Structures are given as structure tokens and as C-alpha cells.
Amino acid sequence: MALATCAAALVVSAPAAALPPNPANSAQTISPGFDDCPAGESSCPARVILEMYERWRPLNASCDHRAVFALTYLRTTEAFAKAIAGNPRFFEDGPWVNHEDAVFAQFYFLSYDAAVRGEPVPVAWRTAFDAAASPNVTGIGDLLLGMNAHINRDLSYTLAAVGLVKPNGGSRKTDHDKVNEFLATVADPLQDELGARYDPLFGTTDTPAPTDEAAVLEAVRGFREQAWFNAESLVNAPDAGTRSLAAASIEAQSQAYANSILASATLPGYGPTRDAYCRKNLKPSFAVELADQKLKRVVRRGALRLTVTTDGPARLLLGASRVSGPGKPNAREAGKRKRPKPLALPLRFQTSRAGDHVAELKLTKRGRRTLAKRRAAKLMVTLKAPGLSATARGRLRGGPARKPRR
Secondary structure, rough: HHHHHHHHHHOOOOOOOOOOOOOOOOOOOOOOOOOOOOOOOOOOOHHHHHHHHHHHHHHHHOOOOOOOHHHHHHHHHHHHHHHHHHHOOOOOOHHHHHHHHHHHHHHHHHHOOOOOOOOOHHHHHHHHHHHOOOOOOOHHHHHHHHHHHHHHHHHHHHHHHHHOOOOOOOHHHHHHHHHHHHHHHHHHHHHHHHHOOOOOHHHOOOOOOOOOHHHHHHHHHHHHHHHHHHHHHHHHHOOOOHHHHHHHHHHHHHHHHHHHHHHHOOOOHHHHHHHHHHHHOOOOEEEEOOEEEEEHHHHHOEEEEEEEEEEOOOOEEEEEEEEEEEOOOOOOOOOOOOOOOOOEEEEEEEEOOOEEEEEEEEEOOHHHHHHHHEEEEEEEEEEOOOHHHHEEEEEEOOOOOOOOOO
């Protein structure tokens, strides 16, 4: 029950249930110095999810401990997108929630990027990132430290940035509380996935009764409730000094929670165990398959067909640059130290879902001529995405091909 134990450390002072908003909340907003998706377009959640995938994939591929929270946040945002896709009226004001979702994500992205550059970050995030680099913190600790920094801290500023009051003067608290409904659908499958990918402790703490998931959900709801009232203290502050005190309280509170989590999630020397487990269970985020094809047909068609498999939306770059086999050798085969020229035109394409995607690489003129001289060929295809690459090799048989038409 380590997950429930750590979660209990988060709810020491957070409100236990949803409370009514202050009817006298100010309609002002507090800019964090950036904005995203201000009009709340329906395309915003998909764009945010794509960026989350691109940030998570390299972390996942290297078994970086930061992947635990990155995947958690990704799956939660996917659940949000699924909720509104299934019911456009799930929220009273969908554009406002889309705006909130995009700004909220930017707080995480900016803190992560600043940490990578070695720049100062909020203290709760510094604790989370330092813990992820430690060999003594469990995956459960990484999860909860990220949740604390992002929900307990960032959400307060996000709500203050997008506003707590509707144009007609009504409160947006109803939509804020509505998020808790789809969060409940994420907890159990997410714990299974985290346990399968990163740390067996996620699995060993799972029980037939959902007591551990309930403890985490209670912590999340408590954080979200606290974030709303923290945002109220920011927007209702009568002057800059009072607002600064409110902000300082948010920072101190999130750090206090972080200290509690660390006390419950430190296991000296545990890092190598979870790292080995992650590597053993690592699954590629994408792959490319070059099935055997008739060389004559490839040359005549002037294109090479492939299948790309992805674990979610992705922006990809494909190319074929190496050939070998019976026939006239290329420069590399002849022993010349020349970089092989591309056999196919680079193909950039974007997927919007997980699964298999058919792609077609158009051969260059040189590529067609090269293949036309061969009775068979072995090709290497490269697939690239932000932070990752994959290769595939395949055979073309059925030559010699006819001379390609010019």
C-alpha cells in the first residue's frame, strides 16, 4: 500500500470535499507572462497531446524517471480530450476549459525546459526534478512529486490566469469540479501501465479493492480544491503586496507537500532495480516495417511502400538512403568513403492516432536508376521523430527491372 501511504501525505491540509466558491470573486485575471489557446479552439487539446507525446517518448526510451509523470499527464489529458469528444456539452464553457488546459500544460513545459537549460525553476518542481535524478526515489514518488508541483502549485496560477468568473458574473467552479469526473476513469488503467512500464511497485501496491486509487484520487481532488482557493487569493488580492504574500504561500505549501512525499517515497539504492525493470519491459514508441516487395513494381511505380506503427499521434520523417545486393555496386559497396545519397525523397507526415499507418516514399531519379540495374536489393529505411529514430531493412526481389520511364 505504498501508493496509498504516499497519497495520504498529500491530503494533510487539502480540503476533503468541494466547497462553494466565493460569490464576490474578482473578474480580473493575473497573467503569468505567457498565454496559449486564448480563444479555446477545439483543436487545442490535440495540439497539446501531440507535444506531450513528443516530450514523453525520449524520456520513455531512455527509462528516464521523469517519464513517470510525463506519461501520467499525457494519459490524463487524453482522458480530457476523450470526454469532450464524446460529449461536447460535458463542460458548460468548453472554450474556457480548452484555454485552461493549454495554459496549464505550458506551466509544466516551461518549468521542464528551464530545468534542462539549468535555469531556476519553482521550488516544488526543483524537488521533483532532483528526485527523478536520484537513485533513491521510487516511481510512486516521482508520480506524486510531479502531481504536487503541477496541481498544487501550477494550477493555482493557471486558474488565476484564465479567470474564475464568467462574463455574466457567474462562477466557473462548476466546470473546474467537472474535471474530477473523468479523472476517476484514469486512475486504475494508469496505475497498471505505470507498473508495466516503469516500476513494479505500482503493481505490487495495487489491490482488488480500489483503496490505493481512491487515496490518490482523493489527493488530486484535494489539490484541485486547494488550487481554486489559492487562485481566489491571487485574483482577490487588493494590492501587489498582498498578492505576493498569496504567491509565497502557494510556493511554501507545495514545497511542504513535496517534503512529505519524499519522506514516504525514498528507498535507498532502489534506482538500479527500477531502471533494469524499465529496460526489460521497454516497448518502442514507433516502428517502421519494410515488407518484401517486387523490385520491378517499385521501380515502375517510382515509390516504396512501408508500414509505420505508432503509440499515438506523431510528426515523422521518413527516408531511404542505402541499397546493397546483386547488381552494380554503389559507392559505399565499392569501398569509397562517400555518404550514400538518398534513394527516396524525404517524407514528412503526421499521424493523429495510435496504430498502423501506410506510408509511401517516392523514389528519386537516382534511386530508380540504381534499383533498375539490380536483380535484387536490400534497402535501409530511417524513421525520425523528435528525440528518436528507428530503422528498418527489407528486400526487393524480382529483377532485373525494365528501364524506368523518364
